[in-house]
Amino acid sequence: MVARAYLDHASTSPLRxxxxxxxxxxxxxxxxxxxxxxxxxxxxxxxxEEAREQVxxxxxxxxxxxxxxxxxxxxxNAAVFGAVATADHPxxxxxxxxxxxxxxxxxxxxxxxxVVGVDEIGRFDPDEVVAAVRDDTTLVSVQLxxxxxxxxxxxxEVAAACRERASLVHVDACMAAGxxxxxxxxxxxxxxxxxxxxxxxxxxxxxxxxRRGVRVAPLIVGGAQERARRGGLENVAAMVGxxxxxxxxxxEELAGEATTARALVERAAEGVARVPGVxxxxxxxxxxxxxxxxxxxxxxxxxxxxxxxxxGVAVHSGSACSSEILEPSPILAAMGVxxxxxxRVSVGWNSTSAxxxxxxxxxxxxxxRLRALRTG
Amino acid sequence: MVARAYLDHASTSPLRxxxxxxxxxxxxxxxxxxxxxxxxxxxxxxxxEEAREQVxxxxxxxxxxxxxxxxxxxxxNAAVFGAVATADHPxxxxxxxxxxxxxxxxxxxxxxxxVVGVDEIGRFDPDEVVAAVRDDTTLVSVQLxxxxxxxxxxxxEVAAACRERASLVHVDACMAAGxxxxxxxxxxxxxxxxxxxxxxxxxxxxxxxxRRGVRVAPLIVGGAQERARRGGLENVAAMVGxxxxxxxxxxEELAGEATTARALVERAAEGVARVPGVxxxxxxxxxxxxxxxxxxxxxxxxxxxxxxxxxGVAVHSGSACSSEILEPSPILAAMGVxxxxxxRVSVGWNSTSAxxxxxxxxxxxxxxRLRALRTG
Numbered sequence: 001m002v003a004r005a006y007l008d009h010a011s012t013s014p015l016r017x018x019x020x021x022x023x024x025x026x027x028x029x030x031x032x033x034x035x036x037x038x039x040x041x042x043x044x045x046x047x048x049e050e051a052r053e054q055v056x057x058x059x060x061x062x063x064x065x066x067x068x069x070x071x072x073x074x075x076x077n078a079a080v081f082g083a084v085a086t087a088d089h090p091x092x093x094x095x096x097x098x099x100x101x102x103x104x105x106x107x108x109x110x111x112x113x114x115v116v117g118v119d120e121i122g123r124f125d126p127d128e129v130v131a132a133v134r135d136d137t138t139l140v141s142v143q144l145x146x147x148x149x150x151x152x153x154x155x156x157e158v159a160a161a162c163r164e165r166a167s168l169v170h171v172d173a174c175m176a177a178g179x180x181x182x183x184x185x186x187x188x189x190x191x192x193x194x195x196x197x198x199x200x201x202x203x204x205x206x207x208x209x210x211r212r213g214v215r216v217a218p219l220i221v222g223g224a225q226e227r228a229r230r231g232g233l234e235n236v237a238a239m240v241g242x243x244x245x246x247x248x249x250x251x252e253e254l255a256g257e258a259t260t261a262r263a264l265v266e267r268a269a270e271g272v273a274r275v276p277g278v279x280x281x282x283x284x285x286x287x288x289x290x291x292x293x294x295x296x297x298x299x300x301x302x303x304x305x306x307x308x309x310x311x312g313v314a315v316h317s318g319s320a321c322s323s324e325i326l327e328p329s330p331i332l333a334a335m336g337v338x339x340x341x342x343x344r345v346s347v348g349w350n351s352t353s354a355x356x357x358x359x360x361x362x363x364x365x366x367x368x369r370l371r372a373l374r375t376g
Numbered sequence: 377m378v379a380r381a382y383l384d385h386a387s388t389s390p391l392r393x394x395x396x397x398x399x400x401x402x403x404x405x406x407x408x409x410x411x412x413x414x415x416x417x418x419x420x421x422x423x424x425e426e427a428r429e430q431v432x433x434x435x436x437x438x439x440x441x442x443x444x445x446x447x448x449x450x451x452x453n454a455a456v457f458g459a460v461a462t463a464d465h466p467x468x469x470x471x472x473x474x475x476x477x478x479x480x481x482x483x484x485x486x487x488x489x490x491v492v493g494v495d496e497i498g499r500f501d502p503d504e505v506v507a508a509v510r511d512d513t514t515l516v517s518v519q520l521x522x523x524x525x526x527x528x529x530x531x532x533e534v535a536a537a538c539r540e541r542a543s544l545v546h547v548d549a550c551m552a553a554g555x556x557x558x559x560x561x562x563x564x565x566x567x568x569x570x571x572x573x574x575x576x577x578x579x580x581x582x583x584x585x586x587r588r589g590v591r592v593a594p595l596i597v598g599g600a601q602e603r604a605r606r607g608g609l610e611n612v613a614a615m616v617g618x619x620x621x622x623x624x625x626x627x628e629e630l631a632g633e634a635t636t637a638r639a640l641v642e643r644a645a646e647g648v649a650r651v652p653g654v655x656x657x658x659x660x661x662x663x664x665x666x667x668x669x670x671x672x673x674x675x676x677x678x679x680x681x682x683x684x685x686x687x688g689v690a691v692h693s694g695s696a697c698s699s700e701i702l703e704p705s706p707i708l709a710a711m712g713v714x715x716x717x718x719x720r721v722s723v724g725w726n727s728t729s730a731x732x733x734x735x736x737x738x739x740x741x742x743x744x745r746l747r748a749l750r751t752g
Contacts, residue, residue, distance in 0.1 A: 006408070006416055012609060014407040027399075027578070031390040032382070037681055038690035040382055070446030070580060073598045073608030101598025101607060108597055197609065202403070204446060204580040204611035219595070221484055222449045222477025231477060232449030233388060233573065235580035305413055314414035 004312045005355035007268075009198075009348030010147065010175070010291050011316050015241065016200035016349055022244035023202065026237035034234050035225065044236045051236075051243030055207055058246035058254075059173075059194065060183035067208045067229045068239050072174035072195025073101045074219065075208035078230070079170040079191040080105035082216035083139040087111075090138040093167075095124045095153075096334035097146050102172055103330075111138065121283040122149045122335050126157035137167040144187075145176035148331040148342060149282030150291035152180065159189040168214070174198060174206075178249055179258060179288045190214045196238070200349045201245030205238040248349075257349060262289035264347045264356050271360030275367050281335070281342055292345040295332075299370050301341035307370065311362035316344045380688045381731035383644075385574075385724030386523065386551070386667050387692050391617065392576035392725055398620035399578065402613035410610050411601065420612045427612075427619030431583055434622035434630075435549075435570065436559035443584045443605045444615050448550035448571025449477040450595065451584035454606070455546040455567040456481035458592035459515040463487075466514040469543075471500045471529075472710035473522050478548055479706075487514065497659040498525045498711050502533035513543040520563075521552040524707040524718060525658030526667035528556065535565040544590070550574060550582075554625055555634060555664045566590045572614070576725045577621030581614040624725075633725055638665035640723045640732050647736030651743050657711070657718055668721040671708075675746050677717035683742035689735045692720045 006014070026047065032040035034048045049063070056063040069075045080102065084090035090111035094102060097118050106113045114132045118124045124142065133140060140162055144155045159169045170191040173182050178199025184192050189211070196205035210216060210229065222231035249257070269292050272278045277297030296304060301317040308315055328340040345359065382390070402423065408416035410424045425439070432439040445451045456478065460466035466487035470478060473494050482489045490508045494500045500518065509516060516538050520531045535545045546567040549558050554575025560568050565587065572581035586592055586605065598607035625633065645668050648654045653673030672680060677693040684691055704716040721735065 004415070008408065008412060008414065008416070011409040011412060012407060014405075015403055020403055023403075027391055027396055029390075031388060031579075032384065032690070033387040036384060036387060036690070036692060037678070038384065038685045038692075039380070040384070040690050070450070070611070071596075071608040074446070074596055076598065077596050077607075099598065104597035104607065108593075202613075203407075203609055204614050217484075220447075220450055220453050221480035222452065222475065231453075231480065232447040233579055235446070237578075238580050302413070309414045314408070314412070314416050316412060316414075 002312045003358060004314065005358040006314045007345045007347060007351070007355060007359055008314045008316045009351065010344055010346035012197045012203065013200045013348040014350060015202055016245050016248055018248050019201055019241040019244040023237045023241040026240050034236055047240050048234055048236050051239040054243035054246045058249055059177065059192070059209060060185045061209045062212060064227070065184065065209050065212055067210055067226045068234065069206040069208055069230060070204050070235065072193055072198070072206040075193035075206045076101040076172055076174070077105050078208050078216070078219040079193055080139065080141060081109055081219055083168045083170065083191070084109050084111045085217035087138045089136065091134055091136050092139045092141060093129060093132045093137055094141045095129065095143070097122050097124070097331050098141065098143055099147050099172060099174065102141050102143070106141065118334050120335050122146050122151040122281070122331060123283065124153060126154040126161065129158050130161040133162060133165055133167055135166070137165065139168045139170060141170040141172065143172040143175065144182065145180065145288045146282065146331065147175040148329060148344060149293040150287035151282045152176070152286045152288065155189070156187050159187055163188060176288060178245070178254070179261070179290050181254065184209045196242040196245055199245060200248070202238045202241040204235060205242040258289040261347050261351070264351055264353070265290060265292045267353070267356045268292050268345050268359055271356070272363055275364050281332070281337060290347045293342045294345070295337065295339045295342055296367055298374065299367065301343045303370055304343055304366055307366035308359070308362055311358070311366065313359045313362050316346070317341050378688045379734060380690065381734040382690045383721045383723060383727070383731060383735055384690050384692045385727065386720055386722035388573045388579065389576045389724040390726060391578055392621050392624055394624050395577055395617040395620040399613045399617040402616050410612055423616050424610055424612050427615040430619035430622045434625055435553065435568070435585060436561045437585045438588060440603070441560065441585050441588055443586055443602045444610065445582040445584055445606060446580050446611065448569055448574070448582040451569035451582045452477040452548055453481050454584050454592070454595040455569055456515065456517060457485055457595055459544045459546065459567070460485050460487045461593035463514045465512065467510055467512050468515045468517060469505060469508045469513055470517045471505065471519070473498050473500070473707050474517065474519055475523050475548060475550065478517050478519070482517065494710050496711050498522050498527040498657070498707060499659065500529060502530040502537065505534050506537040509538060509541055509543055511542070513541065515544045515546060517546040517548065519551065520547050520549040520558065521556065521664045522658065522707065523551040524705060524720060525669040526663035527658045528552070528662045528664065531565070532563050535563055539564060552664060554621070554630070555637070555666055557630065560585050572618040572621055575621060576624070578614045578617040580611060581618040634665040637723050637727070640727055640729065641666060641668045643729070643732045644668050644721050644735055647732070648739055651740050657708070657713060666723045669718045670721070671713065671715045671718055672743055674750065675743065677719045679746055680719055680742055683746065684735070684738055687734070687738035687742065689738050693717050
C-alpha cells in the first residue's frame, strides 16, 4: 500500500484517540436519555455536564453559556436565525469572507444584510465593520479566523466597539477553536460558534456559546433540553468526545500543538516556494498555525489536487463545501486575487514530518507535469 | 451490584452491537469529509451512500428521498418549518397527541394551526383531520404512532385523502420506525421523519424522507450537502450506524423482534393487572409492540418511577422530554384520562424475560408501599 499524507485537517480532523476512548463507554453501555429520572439517566446527565465544563474551560465560557449542537453549522444557523427572530426589520452586518453557513443564513433570514469587504490578505477592518452598524442593526457576525486562507480577524475589536451599541455580536470561531486560544469572556461577544471535528473531536458535535443573560429563539424546538435552547435528545457520546478533545488541549497543550503545526506548515511553505509561480495567500504571520493556502500560476487548483491525490497526498481546493460545486472562491474574489481556486494544505494533531515530506516531494512533480501538458 | 432492567427503550435504546461495529472504522480510521475529491473522501462518500440505501430500504423510500439529519427532532423541525417557509399565510392541521417537536414547531412557525382531538385510546379520526383541511392549508402533520401510549394512527388514510388537496403531508414516524413496518411509498406522504436511536441506531442520527419532486427550504444552510437540503459536514459514522441498524431489521427481523417485544409487553401487562387499580392506556392491539402505558389509581407516576428505580427498574413517566419539566401530559388530557402522568414501560432489541421478571416483581411492592404511606 502506498503511503498517504492526509493534509486536509481544516476540512475535518480524525478523532483523537483520547476522545474515542472517552466516547466508547457511552456507545457501548451508558446510553440513556440524560433527562430521565432513573439511575441510567443520571449517569449520562453527569457525563454531559462534565463535557460541558470541559468545553467551557477551553473556550473561556461559563458552563451554562454552552449550548451543545450537532455541528458548527447548526450553531451558526442558531445564532443568525435566533438573533433576528424577534426583530421587525432586522439588519445584519457581516463580511465578504465568512463561511457559507454565515452568509447563507444571513441571506435566508428576513434581514437586510450589509457585507463589508477585506484587504488583500483577507482581513476586514474593524472600523469599517463598526461603521456599517446602524441604530437598527440586530446582529454583527464576524469570523475569528478565515477558513480558506487562515487569516486571524480582529473580531474582538468589533465586539468591543459593539458593546456600546444595541446590536448583538456573533463570532464564528469554527476555524479558530482548538488551534488558537479562544476566550469567550475576553472576546466579549454575545454568541460564539465552534465545531468539534475541526480539532480532533467527533463529527456531530458543536456548540453555540451564548452570553449569560442573552435570550435567543431556538433553531430546533421540541423539548427543554439545553435549558430550553435546543430541542432533541442530547448526543451524550459525541459531547463526551467533544469535551475530551477540549481537555486534550488544556494547559500548554494547545500552544504546543500550534507550535508543531506552524513548523510543519512553514516546511510545506518552503517546499512549495521552490516551485516557480507559487503564491501564498493570506497573512503568513497573523493566521491560524495549521493551514497553508497557495495558488499556482497558470494552473487550476483541481488538477493539482487530483495529481497530489495520486501521489498519496490529500489536500483541499478552496473553500467549496462539496465536490459537486466547485464554484469560484468568494474569499479569493474578496481579496482581489486573480484566481478562482486556491489549494489548502492543512495539518492537525496527528500530522508528521513524513506527511510534509510526501507533499513537498510530490508537489513539484505534479506542477511540472501539469505545466508540461499545458505547453506540450 | 444489583441487577437492573432498562425498560425505557421508547425514550432511547442502546446501540446495537452491529451498528457499533459498523461505526468503529469510521470513528477510528475513515474520517474524511465525503464531499472531498481525495481518496479519503471517496471512502466516506461510498459509505454514506450505502447507509442511505440501507435506511431507504427499511423505510420503503428511494435513496435520493433520504435527507440525513442529526435527530428525529431536527427532521420534524425541517419538515414543519420547511413546508411553511414559502407560504404567505400558512395553515397547518395537526393533532393534539403529536410529539412536542411537532407541536412546538407548529406554534413557533408563522402558521395558523388547527389541532384535531383524539378518542379515549388516543387515536385521531382521519375524517376529522381531513375535514379540518382548508383550501389554503399548507401542511398536515400527523404521527404514525403515539410516543406515550403507543396507539397506531391512521396516518396513511390522512395522506391518501390529502393527495387530492393542495396540502403537503408530514408523517412523524419516530415512534413507529424500527418497530412496525413503515413504507414511505405506500404511505404516500410528502415528508416522513424518523430517528435512529429509537430502535438501536446511534444518537445523533435521523432522517427526513422527502417525496421525490417535493422541494423544501432547508432548516440548516451553509453547504450543498444532502443535495443542498441540509448544510454541514455529514456525520458519516452516525449514518453508517443508522444504516446498520436498519439493515439489522431487514427481511423478517423486524417482525421477529416485534413478536418478542409484544410477548414481553403482554407479560408486563399481566403482571401489573394483578395489582388493583391499575389502568392500561391506549389501544392494546393497534399499538406499537414494545410499549405499555399505565396509570395507578390514586398514585402519581413520579414516586412509582423512583420506587422502581430503587428496585433496579428504569421506566419513564409520561411524555415529558426533560426531568426538569414534569408538566401534566397533554396526551392523557386529550384522551380525557383523569390523571396527570402515565408510566411508560418499554422494551427493545436487547430486552429479556429477566427484565420483565424484575419489573413484575418490583411493581406491586412499590405500589403497596406508596399506598401504605398514603393511607398510613
